[in-house]
Amino acid sequence: MRVWVPMCALLVALPGATMLRADPFFGYVAVACDHDDPFDDSPMTDYSTEVAGWTNANHLCLTGDPATWAARIAAAARLWRPILSVE
Numbered sequence: 001m002r003v004w005v006p007m008c009a010l011l012v013a014l015p016g017a018t019m020l021r022a023d024p025f026f027g028y029v030a031v032a033c034d035h036d037d038p039f040d041d042s043p044m045t046d047y048s049t050e051v052a053g054w055t056n057a058n059h060l061c062l063t064g065d066p067a068t069w070a071a072r073i074a075a076a077a078r079l080w081r082p083i084l085s086v087e
Contacts, residue, residue, distance in 0.1 A: 025057035025081065032076055033061035052079035059083050 034045045045049075051058060060082040062069045076082040 027055040027058035027080060027083065029059040031058035033059065034063050048076060055080055057081040057083055067081065070077050
């Protein structure tokens with residue numbers, strides 16, 4: 001019972017922090033994964049700015065030098081929610 005009362009108080013005081021979010025996400029796989037679209041003439045391999053206006057979560061691959069990963073995640077997060085695949 002001692003733990004139950006503080007836990008209930010916490011749940012009432014911070015409902016947004018304790019509830020699961022049900023926001024709908026929409027995005028694509030391999031948006032920022034260094035893949036080239038074979039059906040266009042553009043050398044573009046990062047489609048972040050192209051989809052940023054109408055998506056809110058996209059796939060970001062962490063390729064190359066690990067020292068650049070934090071900057072790549074931050075840049076993507078300014079446009080949409082990065083979804084990472086860990087392999």
